[in-house]
Amino acid sequence: AEAEARYTAANPESAARHAAARQPMPGGNTRTVLHYSPFPLAWAKGEGAILTDFDGHDYVDYLGEYSAGLYGHSNPQIQAAMKKAIDDGTVLGGPNRYEAELAALISARFPSLQKLRFCNSGTEANVFALMTARAVTKRGKIMVFDGGYHGGVLYFGHGGIPINLPLDWVLAPYNDTEGTLALIRQHGADLAAILIEPMLGSGGCLPARRDFLGALRQAASELGIILIFDEVMSSRLSSGGLQAATGVTPDMTTLGKYLGGGASFGAFGGRSDIMDHYDPERPGYWPHAGTFNNNVLSMAAGLTGLRDIYTPEAAVLLNAKGDRLRDGINHLARKHDVPLVATGTGSFLGIHFSREMPDRPRHESAEVEALHGKLHKLMHLDFIDVGLFFARRGYMALSLALTEAQIDRFIAQTEEFILSRKG
Ligand code: PLP
DSSP: OHHHHHHHHHOHHHHHHHHHHTTTSGGGOSSGGGOOSSOOOOEEEEEBTEEEETTSOEEEEOSTGGGTTTTOBTOHHHHHHHHHHHHHOSOOSSOOSSHHHHHHHHHHHSTTOSEEEEESOHHHHHHHHHHHHHHHHTOOEEEEETTOOOOTTOOOSTTOOTTSOOOOEEEEOTTOHHHHHHHHHHHGGGEEEEEEOSEETTTTSEEOOHHHHHHHHHHHHHHTOEEEEEOTTGGGGSTTHHHHHHTOOOSEEEEEGGGGBTBOOEEEEEOHHHHGGGOTTSTTOOOOOOTTTTOHHHHHHHHHIIIIISOHHHHHHHHHHHHHHHHHHHHHHHHTTOSOEEEOSTTEEEEESOSSOOSSOOOOOHHHHHHHHHHHHHHHHHHHHTTEEOOTTSEEEOOTTOOHHHHHHHHHHHHHHHHHHOO
């Protein structure tokens, strides 16, 4: 209560904007994840790794727009690409100068995407990939995983949500090979697709084990099921995504987030024999629509980002920064003997109030969940108080703009937090 009162007193402009936004938008919100109580900070601008709110406070941004902000804020190269695109016209109604080059570059970096199509979001990419798999296999069911997140109407988990697409889905246990294979054996003949994040992102930054993914690959091949990797988040984790890092090759992949350079973006693709159904010269082709699929701003910014900034070497360096932050946090938790652990891999981190490194979502009692919720809130508000920003749930997606000194600062603040809040 004391941390919340201090937060409210320090942020009158954000509070006023939240109150005004509540009139036209439910909860003042147009994207649930951006809400946290008592009200979210409203951002006036961002530059590099620094976010500035409407009350004039600066924050180091460790959230990185839930991974879409890979390039940091207002990256000059991205800005120049967007400005050129604006000067040349943004709503042209035909192929533009960027899309084929971006598609070729993505295909070169992620060879399993022999052919791909662009769309507007990761959600849309997953919808198209799932529908494609259903059309290819002429089967109806899909397998998804506990803790997985694939978009606003593709939120599975126990029971799903009322606004989900009416898909027939089977929920499998993440990183549990035996449990998952049993379900595949049971439903195999009806399964069109297995859709999996090779690292659970929203589900807590929990990477899949390579042998688990390998078992899925083998079962999918044997039973004619399309294996889809949702790399909307994880594609940044090596120059070829987690599929390159694990050596497990899916039939289809979905992409999004930073690949649009900060503009809205999605892509789905995979084996040519699957994707060629979308070739309009082909008799009986499948139509694929979307007014802004080749949105000039996304194509221009995405191409500049991937070609000129997020080189394979840059991916290695960024992952090393994330590994150092994770090791630093985990070292402090052990040193002070507190139940706190940083999960994830490379530039993604998840903070959990646990002693063990979890490898799948834990289903705690309501009491424990409430306690963890309180601790997440306390940590979030304590860090905001000293100018460090990440997601309330403990999620971080590091950007290229973060310096080693800013990594050190987060580690030092973690020790402060542990010492001041222990017990
Ligand atoms: N898939 C994963 C793994 C994601 O993390 C997200 C977004 O957080 C999505 C899909 C949905 O992407 P979008 O928000 O662009 O629709």
